Amino acid sequence: MDTQLLKNRVALVTGGTRGIGKAIALEFARNGADVAFTGSSRSEAMVAVEAEIIALGVRCKGYAANAADFEQAHSVVEQVIADFGKIDILVNNAGITKDGLMLRMSEEQWDSVIAVNLKSAFNYTHAALPSMARQRSGSIINLSSVVGIGGNAGQSNYAASKAGLIALAKSVAKEMGPRGIRANCIAPGFIATDMTDALPEAVREEIGKQIPLRRGGEPEDVAKVALFLASDMAAYVTGQVISCCGGMNC
Numbered sequence: 001m002d003t004q005l006l007k008n009r010v011a012l013v014t015g016g017t018r019g020i021g022k023a024i025a026l027e028f029a030r031n032g033a034d035v036a037f038t039g040s041s042r043s044e045a046m047v048a049v050e051a052e053i054i055a056l057g058v059r060c061k062g063y064a065a066n067a068a069d070f071e072q073a074h075s076v077v078e079q080v081i082a083d084f085g086k087i088d089i090l091v092n093n094a095g096i097t098k099d100g101l102m103l104r105m106s107e108e109q110w111d112s113v114i115a116v117n118l119k120s121a122f123n124y125t126h127a128a129l130p131s132m133a134r135q136r137s138g139s140i141i142n143l144s145s146v147v148g149i150g151g152n153a154g155q156s157n158y159a160a161s162k163a164g165l166i167a168l169a170k171s172v173a174k175e176m177g178p179r180g181i182r183a184n185c186i187a188p189g190f191i192a193t194d195m196t197d198a199l200p201e202a203v204r205e206e207i208g209k210q211i212p213l214r215r216g217g218e219p220e221d222v223a224k225v226a227l228f229l230a231s232d233m234a235a236y237v238t239g240q241v242i243s244c245c246g247g248m249n250c
């Protein structure tokens with residue numbers, strides 16, 4: 001029996017050069033998918049991820065583009081379809097934080113986080129949907145967050161963007177279900193990546209103590225949930241938010 005869940009599928013992952021996006025790209029490739037991914041620039045990290053994935057025996061290409069830019073996102077999707085023939089799975093993963101208390105938050109902090117985290121998902125979903133609708137299948141996965149469900153002091157911009165991603169996925173699920181397209185969210189808790197490494201050690205330790213499973217998550221923990229949602233194992237799952245948080249969102 002072939003255990004590769006994504007054989008003959010093509011996936012596009014935004015922000016795949018490191019962290020959770022990279023782990024998802026690798027997990028999909030291990031399961032037989034050809035993988036296109038994006039990053040802000042054609043960095044050494046992008047070239048290294050391409051090589052790591054190609055070594056797994058699938059096709060892979062990195063595309064440099066600002067996910068917040070509507071035209072660039074549409075151009076990436078066009079190029080991916082030209083290079084790979086189709087897009088079966090879209091993972092809206094690119095994201096940033098610019099934390100600050102609401103009283104002190106600048107307009108730039110608000111606008112940039114909403115643009116990179118939320119508008120980017122609109123850009124890529126809008127660009128990929130026509131071809132998914134024509135093939136009458138597709139799986140869209142938005143990387144939300146537990147703070148998009150519960151809010152967080154000091155992260156009103158980030159939490160609002162992550163809540164928006166949930167509403168976006170649920171709406172797309174309702175609109176596009178009749179065309180065989182599913183849209184879901186993953187809400188990670190505290191995952192060890194560059195994004196969380198930026199927090200002071202004491203804060204990270206304190207968060208760890210509050211997690212019922214008593215550890216921070218690894219990018220691979222999130223990648224397994226993405227694999228499930230991308231695959232036919234989740235054929236009847238759409239419009240859902242799956243927390244991957246060691247119980248911190250219970």
Ligand code: NAI
Pocket residue numbers: 014015016017018019020021038039040065066067068092093094095096116143144145146187188189190191192193194195196
């Ligand atoms: P990271 O900072 O390690 O990686 C972010 C990725 O997004 C990088 O590949 C970066 O190049 C890319 N990116 C950033 N801005 C971009 C732009 N304008 N255009 C294109 N690519 C861009 O972050 P991490 O931790 O891997 O997070 C991935 C996603 O998971 C994000 O959406 C984040 O909000 C979400 N998340 C992360 C959690 C965590 O604890 N690490 C918890 C909950 C959600």
